[in-house]
């Protein structure tokens with residue numbers, strides 16, 4: 421029998437879509453986010469997100485470090501409505517604030533949008549983020565941006581994605597012209613052409629004129645050569661390209677692909693509509709009691725990100741929780757699986773850009789920010805009812821390594837406590853040299869910012885001044901086959917062996933090339949780029 425709660429949950433899940441954008445800096449993530457919000461009616465004029473950011477910079481001093489560097493450390497969740505759906509955009513920190521949090525955010529996402537600059541194609545950060553999506557078989561929607569500028573041939577871009585990522589592509593729309601001659605896109609499903617007009621800085625929704633493919637006006641509306649180019653491209657696509665297979669999209673094997681220009685709003689609305697039709701709704705999650713559907717009546721969720729010192733007035737910490745099942749209600753008392761304690765969830769927050777807004781309830785697929793009095797760590801499960809725990813969020817391959825030194829012996833205790841707490845919280849990974857004589861902890865991070873946060877917090881929260889000795893390694897691999905297998909191999913050149921916080925062997929390589937060499941010489945070593953948290 422379906423209960424009232426289940427009906428309510430089903431309706432909530434039905435209208436929710438959640439995604440994160442993966443891209444390389446400068447591909448246009450901020451711009452696209454803004455345009456999506458514009459179409460979603462969450463803001464009324466594009467530019468508002470940036471303006472708000474600038475305003476906040478001027479008026480808020482919530483974190484000294486943020487001010488010093490003029491960057492945003494906070495990743496936020498943007499919520500907006502479109503076509504009666506509630507869309508949750510999980511903002512992944514990028515640029516200089518790239519850190520393990522960027523990867524972890526993908527653990528909370530149901531879909532990913534891969535944003536690519538048409539002139540540049542696949543870039544380093546996008547590839548890394550794509551690998552994390554692949555680990556989870558996330559559906560990936562590709563938006564090829566900046567068609568209003570000269571870029572690479574569309575067919576060449578498709579080919580690059582297929583070849584290098586091993587991802588089948590299905591172009592949902594196709595660009596007509598490029599750069600100054602970008603006229604619009606062809607919607608392959610409806611077989612219509614959307615001709616766009618540029619609006620001033622793309623601050624309003626783009627006006628688009630829809631013309632059927634067979635319309636006799638077309639040859640005039642499009643330049644003749646563009647019209648023939650379109651026909652030729654379409655023939656190639658129909659001949660060699662696979663048909664759209666939604667199942668493959670949902671299992672992350674095929675990506676629907678869109679062309680457009682976020683800045684001028686070309687193609688953004690078409691993209692949003694197709695995304696809503698095809699994206700995965702909040703789904704089931706693996707747990708210690710099996711796979712649990714989102715309509716499971718009791719509330720549960722997991723922590724995927726922690727944030728310290730967001731507001732100097734409160735000096736508080738926020739734990740971001742992805743709601744997996746049931747309905748979340750303010751002031752709820754939940755069980756904390758790791759400690760076995762109960763926690764009352766007061767002051768839940770929803771975050772829009774930097775503004776906090778108190779929330780009363782949340783459903784599967786939503787993200788809530790909880791006040792964290794030091795209880796929560798990355799990957800923790802909270803639940804009511806029958807005890808359950810979700811699969812933890814793995815450690816991701818760090819790329820920067822440094823010995824962390826405490827020059828003041830009288831601060832040893834605080835130093836040790838600080839390092840241990842920051843590690844538990846997931847601010848940084850801690851490793852140790854396999855050589856027992858070297859006892860300083862090694863900070864292992866995905867981004868430079870993590871080092872700075874650790875040093876800043878050790879000083880401000882634990883009163884310990886530290887310094888870093890950078891190590892010349894850039895790639896880490898967990899040796900899944902264990903210590904014994906590693907010993908059998910003997911000495912490896914240009915690498916160093918360290919152990920992670922759980923005593924597992926990790927090899928650090930100077931570069932990818934060294935890694936490839938070791939892999940080629942010792943195929944029996946199973947090397948992994950991520951490892952479970954135990």
Ligand code: GDP
Nearest residue numbers: 445446447448449450451566569681682683684
């Ligand atoms: P992010 O680093 O990925 O967040 O990128 P931004 O959204 O800040 O964009 C980087 C730069 O590219 C900015 O100067 C944008 O104005 C520009 N940009 C973004 N989208 C487009 C586009 O569709 N066309 C053109 N010509 N420029 C764009």
